[in-house]
Amino acid sequence: MAKIGYEKYLAQSVQHLKGVGQKRAALYAKLKIDTYEDLLKHYPRGYVDYSDVGNIGDAPIGEMIAVRAIVDTKLPPVRTKGGRSIARVYASTESGDELELIYFNNPYASQKLYIGQEYVFYGKLQGDLLKRQMTNPVLVKAEEMEGLTPQYPLTEGLSSRMVASNVRTILSDPNCEITEFLPDEILTKFQLPDRDTAIRNIHFPENQGDAYAARRRLVFEELFTLTLGMKMRKQRKKVVSNNSFTDLDASVFCKSLPFRLTNAQERSIQEIAADLAKHEPMSRLLQGDVGSGKTAVAAAAVYLAAKNGYQSAVMAPTEVLAAQHAETFRKFLEPFGIAVGLLTSSVKGKQRGELLNQISNGNADLVVGTHALISDDVEYKQLGLVITDEQHRFGVNQRAALSKKGSYPHTLVMSATPIPRTLSLILYGDLDISILDEMPAGRRHVRTLLVDDSYRERYLGFVRKNVEEGHQVYIVCPLVEESEALGDSTISATKYFETLKDKELKGISIALIHGKISSQEKTQIMEEFQEGKIKVLVSTTVIEVGVDCPNATLIIVENAERFGLSTLHQLRGRVGRSDLQSWCVLVSSKENDTSKARLKLLTETDNGFIIAQEDLKMRGPGDFIGNRQHGLPNLQVADMADDEKVLYAANDAAEQLICEDPDLKNYPEMKEQVERLFEDADLTMN
Numbered sequence: 120m121a122k123i124g125y126e127k128y129l130a131q132s133v134q135h136l137k138g139v140g141q142k143r144a145a146l147y148a149k150l151k152i153d154t155y156e157d158l159l160k161h162y163p164r165g166y167v168d169y170s171d172v173g174n175i176g177d178a179p180i181g182e183m184i185a186v187r188a189i190v191d192t193k194l195p196p197v198r199t200k201g202g203r204s205i206a207r208v209y210a211s212t213e214s215g216d217e218l219e220l221i222y223f224n225n226p227y228a229s230q231k232l233y234i235g236q237e238y239v240f241y242g243k244l245q246g247d248l249l250k251r252q253m254t255n256p257v258l259v260k261a262e263e264m265e266g267l268t269p270q271y272p273l274t275e276g277l278s279s280r281m282v283a284s285n286v287r288t289i290l291s292d293p294n295c296e297i298t299e300f301l302p303d304e305i306l307t308k309f310q311l312p313d314r315d316t317a318i319r320n321i322h323f324p325e326n327q328g329d330a331y332a333a334r335r336r337l338v339f340e341e342l343f344t345l346t347l348g349m350k351m352r353k354q355r356k357k358v359v360s361n362n363s364f365t366d367l368d369a370s371v372f373c374k375s376l377p378f379r380l381t382n383a384q385e386r387s388i389q390e391i392a393a394d395l396a397k398h399e400p401m402s403r404l405l406q407g408d409v410g411s412g413k414t415a416v417a418a419a420a421v422y423l424a425a426k427n428g429y430q431s432a433v434m435a436p437t438e439v440l441a442a443q444h445a446e447t448f449r450k451f452l453e454p455f456g457i458a459v460g461l462l463t464s465s466v467k468g469k470q471r472g473e474l475l476n477q478i479s480n481g482n483a484d485l486v487v488g489t490h491a492l493i494s495d496d497v498e499y500k501q502l503g504l505v506i507t508d509e510q511h512r513f514g515v516n517q518r519a520a521l522s523k524k525g526s527y528p529h530t531l532v533m534s535a536t537p538i539p540r541t542l543s544l545i546l547y548g549d550l551d552i553s554i555l556d557e558m559p560a561g562r563r564h565v566r567t568l569l570v571d572d573s574y575r576e577r578y579l580g581f582v583r584k585n586v587e588e589g590h591q592v593y594i595v596c597p598l599v600e601e602s603e604a605l606g607d608s609t610i611s612a613t614k615y616f617e618t619l620k621d622k623e624l625k626g627i628s629i630a631l632i633h634g635k636i637s638s639q640e641k642t643q644i645m646e647e648f649q650e651g652k653i654k655v656l657v658s659t660t661v662i663e664v665g666v667d668c669p670n671a672t673l674i675i676v677e678n679a680e681r682f683g684l685s686t687l688h689q690l691r692g693r694v695g696r697s698d699l700q701s702w703c704v705l706v707s708s709k710e711n712d713t714s715k716a717r718l719k720l721l722t723e724t725d726n727g728f729i730i731a732q733e734d735l736k737m738r739g740p741g742d743f744i745g746n747r748q749h750g751l752p753n754l755q756v757a758d759m760a761d762d763e764k765v766l767y768a769a770n771d772a773a774e775q776l777i778c779e780d781p782d783l784k785n786y787p788e789m790k791e792q793v794e795r796l797f798e799d800a801d802l803t804m805n
């Protein structure tokens with residue numbers, strides 16, 4: 120019988136571990152450590168090297184060091200006026216330096232020390248040139264003198280020493296068997312230690328080399344399991360469907376557009392058409408920076424679906440965007456007799472009933488909407504194509520829910536967030552990818568300025584100038600209302616709107632939009648802005664996603680330091696959507712240098728991929744994707760920015776394996792690992 124990687128021993132509750140009482144188990148629970156296995160997987164975040172005992176004569180004051188010294192004198196504890204006890208101990212090192220050890224409120228610590236005995240003390244070196252001191256130093260144990268001592272992520276009441284000792288207990292039990300699930304060829308090819316060695320060495324490495332190798336193996340394992348899982352998802356989507364289209368000529372549609380498609384758009388349309396001709400459903404990501412023209416590509420796909428007698432659904436993350444899409448698709452597609460419906464949660468009552476009828480009897484060829492499209496009562500006659508816009512806003516499971524409305528429909532997901540290749544392997548490892556890496560001709564680069572609020576009068580003057588020239592302006596604030604502010608000078612949309620309306624922008628038609636106003640009102644305001652009735656729109660980031668108003672030439676972002684770089688790049692993409700020269704003014708009064716340098720990058724490049732990569736480095740993948748809703752397993756050891764090379768290696772290895780053995784028949788333990796990882800993330804493998 121095949122041995123399963125996690126046998127009973129490791130599945131036990133930490134409560135049963137020798138040395139762990141109820142109190143400590145509760146502390147572990149805070150760190151989400153329930154079983155022995157969880158504890159083994161609680162990897163250290165770094166190490167202290169006690170064997171590298173410093174010479175205090177040379178060590179810089181203020182540094183944490185370990186010192187070997189013999190205790191010479193102990194003074195009895197005395198009480199201070201404040202009621203604290205102080206005990207002083209004097210010790211000398213081999214080189215003859217004297218070290219004063221001060222124990223505050225810790226009489227036992229000094230009582231444990233014997234005169235004439237040598238110890239290693241670890242702590243922050245204090246004092247001056249003449250006198251070296253350490254306050255409440257830690258006594259280093261003999262076993263910690265060998266190798267590196269792990270430092271764990273902790274919670275109050277728990278010390279690294281406690282965790283290390285519990286981990287040691289588990290690892291020294293003969294029942295603790297950590298089985299390998301990676302094939303030998305992979306270990307050899309990538310020079311990885313086996314699993315047992317890696318887990319032992321990540322906790323108690325003898326040297327930095329061992330620690331590095333152990334970490335590398337665990338990072339590989341994590342990324343391999345994740346990419347393998349995504350590939351299995353992709354594999355399982357390759358069912359035979361009868362939704363293969365036969366008429367794949369979109370040229371009439373393409374010629375009807377008011378512009379010439381870019382080469383990238385044409386190439387993407389061809390890639391999509393080739394997928395649609397297959398007897399397995401398309402699973403494709405269309406990735407393109409803001410303004411690269413994804414909507415026209417999507418419309419071409421809808422056109423082909425309709426031509427072949429199939430319905431399409433387009434899901435957008437916000438009502439504003441859904442309404443705008445419906446408008447655009449109508450313009451592009453109604454000339455071909457393609458009927459477009461808009462379904463959002465504000466479509467109610469009779470109107471909703473009628474629309475649902477048209478969807479179920481097939482009269483609606485395209486339904487554009489929000490996640491209302493996946494409500495239970497929406498039934499399609501023959502859904503052949505599903506498109507989700509701004510994919511990163513939806514969880515992977517929502518994507519799947521819409522597809523279930525048809526019988527293996529083709530799916531296209533669109534993302535405007537340029538995602539570094541590393542991350543897209545993980546987020547979209549189950550998709551084929553088309554990239555719009557070319558902007559429509561005639562686009563002018565958006566001039567971006569970084570200023571502080573002493574420029575306010577000037578840039579508000581610039582707002583008036585743009586409006587006088589017949590153009591429109593966005594002003595973005597991080598908060599809706601003042602009450603959310605943390606007592607700082609962060610501008611709220613509501614208050615700023617009031618002052619601008621009455622003072623600086625008096626007489627100009629100005630409106631306020633944010634997430635707290637009703638969606639009907641929002642749609643209304645957006646329409647009026649698009650029609651040019653409203654000249655200046657003050658908002659929060661509700662406008663971040665996809666809004667298209669080519670006449671807008673200026674966007675001002677207040678408290679820019681409060682936004683992520685990718686969000687700012689998205690916001691900037693709201694202007695420069697025509698051949699008019701456009702501007703983006705980032706206002707930040709933070710003196711902080713890193714935040715300045717970060718914002719400065721935006722003034723230097725409008726390459727979304729460079730910005731995304733930088734964002735990823737600074738904020739990590741979780742934040743980068745906007746929320747944790749993406750539904751993918753969290754990475755425990757791997758770091759997207761630092762472990763790029765390992766990711767590519769792991770991805771290649773996973774690819775090779777899945778080609779040889781798509782169902783992992785020969786690798787039951789590996790399969791179990793993958794399933795466990797995806798189960799923990801509550802993500803179906805199908």
Ligand code: ADP
Nearest residue numbers: 378379380381409410411412413414415559667
């Ligand atoms: P995004 O990729 O951000 O969704 P859109 O599809 O909204 O971009 O397109 C941005 C703007 O560019 C729209 O006004 C659209 O009509 C226009 N557009 C799209 N493709 C082209 C093209 N090939 N030439 C000129 N304008 C285009």
Ligand code: MG
Nearest residue numbers: 413414535665
């Ligand atoms: Mg778009």
